[in-house]
Amino acid sequence: MSPLLTRRRVIAGVAGVAGLAGTAGVVAVAANRDTPKMINLTAEAIRRAERARQRPGAATVRATLSPRPVTLDLGGVTVDTWGYTEDAPGPLIRAKAGDRLRVDVVNELPTDTSVHWHGIALRNDMDGVPGVTQDPIGAGERFTYDFIAPHPGTYFYHPHSGVQLDRALHGVLIVDDPNDAGRYDQEWIVVLDDWVDGTGRTPDDVLAALGDGTDGMHGGHDISGMDHGDGMPMDDSMEAMISPLLGGAGDVDYPHYLINGRVPAAPVTLTARPRQRVRIRLVNAASDTAFRVALGGHRLTVTHSDGFPVVPDVTDALVVGMGERVDVEVVVADGVFPLVAVAEGKMGQALAVVRTGGGSAPSAEVRPAELDRRVILTNQLRATEEVWLPQREPDRTHDLVLGGGMMPYRWTINGKTFADAEPFLAGEGERVRLRMTNQTTMFHPMHVHGHTFALRDGGPRKDTVIVTPNQTVTVDLDADNPGQWMTHCHNIYHAEAGMMINLAYQL
Ligand code: C2O
Numbered sequence: 349m350s351p352l353l354t355r356r357r358v359i360a361g362v363a364g365v366a367g368l369a370g371t372a373g374v375v376a377v378a379a380n381r382d383t384p385k386m387i388n389l390t391a392e393a394i395r396r397a398e399r400a401r402q403r404p405g406a407a408t409v410r411a412t413l414s415p416r417p418v419t420l421d422l423g424g425v426t427v428d429t430w431g432y433t434e435d436a437p438g439p440l441i442r443a444k445a446g447d448r449l450r451v452d453v454v455n456e457l458p459t460d461t462s463v464h465w466h467g468i469a470l471r472n473d474m475d476g477v478p479g480v481t482q483d484p485i486g487a488g489e490r491f492t493y494d495f496i497a498p499h500p501g502t503y504f505y506h507p508h509s510g511v512q513l514d515r516a517l518h519g520v521l522i523v524d525d526p527n528d529a530g531r532y533d534q535e536w537i538v539v540l541d542d543w544v545d546g547t548g549r550t551p552d553d554v555l556a557a558l559g560d561g562t563d564g565m566h567g568g569h570d571i572s573g574m575d576h577g578d579g580m581p582m583d584d585s586m587e588a589m590i591s592p593l594l595g596g597a598g599d600v601d602y603p604h605y606l607i608n609g610r611v612p613a614a615p616v617t618l619t620a621r622p623r624q625r626v627r628i629r630l631v632n633a634a635s636d637t638a639f640r641v642a643l644g645g646h647r648l649t650v651t652h653s654d655g656f657p658v659v660p661d662v663t664d665a666l667v668v669g670m671g672e673r674v675d676v677e678v679v680v681a682d683g684v685f686p687l688v689a690v691a692e693g694k695m696g697q698a699l700a701v702v703r704t705g706g707g708s709a710p711s712a713e714v715r716p717a718e719l720d721r722r723v724i725l726t727n728q729l730r731a732t733e734e735v736w737l738p739q740r741e742p743d744r745t746h747d748l749v750l751g752g753g754m755m756p757y758r759w760t761i762n763g764k765t766f767a768d769a770e771p772f773l774a775g776e777g778e779r780v781r782l783r784m785t786n787q788t789t790m791f792h793p794m795h796v797h798g799h800t801f802a803l804r805d806g807g808p809r810k811d812t813v814i815v816t817p818n819q820t821v822t823v824d825l826d827a828d829n830p831g832q833w834m835t836h837c838h839n840i841y842h843a844e845a846g847m848m849i850n851l852a853y854q855l
């Protein structure tokens with residue numbers, strides 16, 4: 349058993365006692381036990397921050413999610429898995445900025461779950477992290493998430509419980525801007541995913557095999573070993589795992605890659621009329637795969653990254669990391685075109701068909717030339733002026749050194765796994781700088797809950813940013829949302845193997 353799992357058991361035990369004591373939903377935060385100066389969930393500051401988000405005339409959007417065992421048809425591939433509906437991905441939830449969401453979660457799974465609202469600057473006690481912001485939602489139990497969604501944008505939701513994200517347990521949350529109707533005629537929501545569950549292995553099997561070194565892209569790889577020329581042979585599958593953009597590009601060899609829950613042999617069709625302007629909301633809900641996305645015959649104008657506007661950037665292709673959302677606009681031509689998402693550095697791709705006129709559908713293996721023209725990462729984008737963080741010197745700077753590797757399967761921040769990591773601190777009202785340095789040979793999409801940070805020197809506002817090998821990414825955030833916020837790699841296997849730390853506000 350990994351130390352993380354041991355720690356989780358401890359947290360669950362503490363939470364159980366707290367529940368019996370009748371402190372409804374308020375758990376003893378494990379990392380808080382020895383450092384009482386950290387904020388807890390009952391703090392008035394958390395309620396005050398939520399009151400400040402209230403808007404006159406805001407609506408309440410209600411939804412119900414019933415995570416449960418389901419059988420899904422991925423397009424000729426039938427899998428038994430866990431989902432929120434009989435269709436992957438989960439139901440779309442849509443609100444306007446400033447609206448209140450009330451989402452009832454009825455847990456019909458045989459185990460604990462939770463729902464995290466990825467990218468939303470919400471009240472801390474609704475953030476959906478068991479053992480940190482709430483008790484786990486036990487099998488057969490319910491929990492109501494109730495929070496205001498302050499900022500417009502493309503978001504998604506998923507459990508923060510083990511590797512459940514790698515099943516069909518995710519869905520898109522769109523927060524519309526009431527003051528901006530949008531300049532587009534059509535909207536397509538495109539969810540990218542890597543798929544293994546129900547094909548003979550569950551994500552829990554995959555995690556266990558990575559842990560004992562019996563799995564992970566054909567027996568585990570260590571590209572640092574190759575870098576050091578230690579004579580370790582490199583077969584084709586290992587070579588495919590090195591991305592010119594990302595370095596080592598994944599730990600898990602997935603049998604399928606999906607767009608909107610379909611394999612490339614049976615793709616979804618996205619329709620419009622020729623010359624219409626389409627907004628495509630790309631969501632990478634994969635657990636271990638970045639995707640290189642292109643639309644055959646078109647260039648894409650990137651307009652938003654993680655919900656926030658960017659200076660429009662025209663590109664042929666872009667790489668979207670796990671947990672990132674990117675909105676692009678395109679004026680569609682007349683005909684039939686492949687929207688391709690190649691599993692970056694892996695074998696395989698996902699496909700959707702764009703149809704505005706006559707023509708035959710592309711093959712599952714189609715590879716548009718745009719994939720190999722101008723390709724960008726989202727950290728190259730620029731924020732629009734309206735979302736710049738005001739110029740200010742940081743009140744504190746935290747270094748987060750990303751470490752670890754495949755053998756043993758252990759991923760760390762500042763040399764520690766989550767089980768042993770002390771939270772890093774912020775004071776309400778401070779400007780906090782994070783310097784994330786990647787000392788591994790893999791890329792890591794680093795995500796901070798409850799905040800949107802700014803990349804340096806006019807870079808984009810984001811909540812999830814790819815840090816490539818040997819790179820340092822420096823981001824600033826305003827500590828304006830008191831609470832305890834997970835900060836972690838959005839490779840769900842890396843997070844589970846330790847690459848996770850708590851950003852805690854001081855009282
Ligand atoms: Cu989607 Cu803790 O993250």
Ligand code: CU
Nearest residue numbers: 792837839842
């Ligand atoms: Cu990682």
